Amino acid sequence: MTQRFENKVVLLTGAAAGIGAAIAHYLLESGATVVAADLRLENFGQMLAEVPEPLRARLHTYAMDVSDERAVSEVMGQIAETQPSLDAVVNNAGGSLMGGVAEITFEAWSHCLAVDLNSVFIVSKAALPLLQRSRGSIVNVASISGLFADHRMAAYNAAKGGVINLTRSLAVDYGPAGVRANVVAPGPVRTPALEKLLARDGSLLNAWQAGTPLGRIAEPADVAAAVAFLISDEARQISGVVLPVDGGFTAKTGQPDLAAVLL
Template sequence: MARFEGKVVIVTGAASGIGAATARRFASEGAKVALIDRDEIRLAEVAKELEGDRTLAHAADVSDAEAVSQMVATVVKHFGRLDVIVNNAGVHEGGEPKDITNDQWRKVMATDVDGVFFGCRAALPHLEKTKGSIVNTASVSGTGGDWGMSPYNAAKGAVVNLTRALALDLGKRGVRVNAVCPTLTRTGMTADMMENKGILTKFAERVPLGRVCEPGEIASVIAFLASDDASFVTGVNIAVDGGVSASNGQPPQN
């Protein structure tokens, strides 16, 4: 039997990249999937790939608390329950700290931090009923710093510790909370980097597995964390990074 047969899953940022791969993975394992994104056109394209009556496409901006509450209410009304929410939607801004504008800072925080919290808060009453699960998309950029990425680092660091804190608060209510921490992954957000052979060569030197990550590889870990296979796992931030976090930061010697 499929692990998510009869289960209802919300995936934010589902129009592309990790979110789209995650929606496909849950659908392939029997779930009814609600795909959430601001990009209605691409969202509809992903939804069209999946089985119609088991899929709901809903446009929403996760940085808007009211929109997130309405999103969850719509999904529960449509499918009758909620078992998993994957808070995956995210944006990136970077640069020299002195050049980062207020708007850039707030854009990242509003989507990458506020959106995760709003999703967790809105879903919680329904997840308590089903003894469900929350999976957040954090990043290795939330467990260590990067050059020129301070807003993103701050936001993903917040998601990492929010995941831990929520796991403590929600455990006795039967709701598990975990996160994945990817390294460089082939998505729309990283498209420019994927075309830069110099950057890819540098990553290949630092990543023990010698390559970038594919979205489906993140989706596999998200599905594990949301499943009963991880029934005694909560409060973890799993690095899906090809071994990057195993390093002490010193460069290769050969």
């Protein structure tokens, strides 16, 4: 049987851990060739061990700092030389930074914007010639933190908000060339990093769950399924959208239950 992404080549950043590793697994299981990039090749150790042997032939790992234009250009050159096409890019690499504007240094702010936002510019710019040839698509992994503000996460809020509007610019500018661009905006996702946070304060889980209409926070595979949908042909008429994967967390205004008082 033909698999959903047979003969499709996807570049995925931040692929060694967390959500990125789940996206890589999902795409490999669905027949894609995955060009998986992360900061260092050593980071792939555990992820590689979890990929079933028959799928490994379609997984190509690269060390690539997404905030380094030269490193990205080198990997893109290798993709152009070794792959028949580049059909999709998933800009997933990222990291958060805690602190309000008065608390963080300009250096830390700049680093957060480099990894979370400049990276999307750098990787998308380098990939566009190949994506225009394949009439491919881009999915950027932002966050619900790009839609609204959190407590003391100014740089992350700004960077992810930037990712969302940069994606709209990509959709507007390159739609006429057949390139789609969309955002997946996860709420909290049960990655190993988040599990560590929950180990420090278990009450966070209750707070997240209580604020989520569906009553549970996302698994990495939930985000992977949304990414796969957006790069698939099923989404061929969808461009410039922000798809929250948050169990309904951002569907609310945040107001108290007034009906409970008035009815």
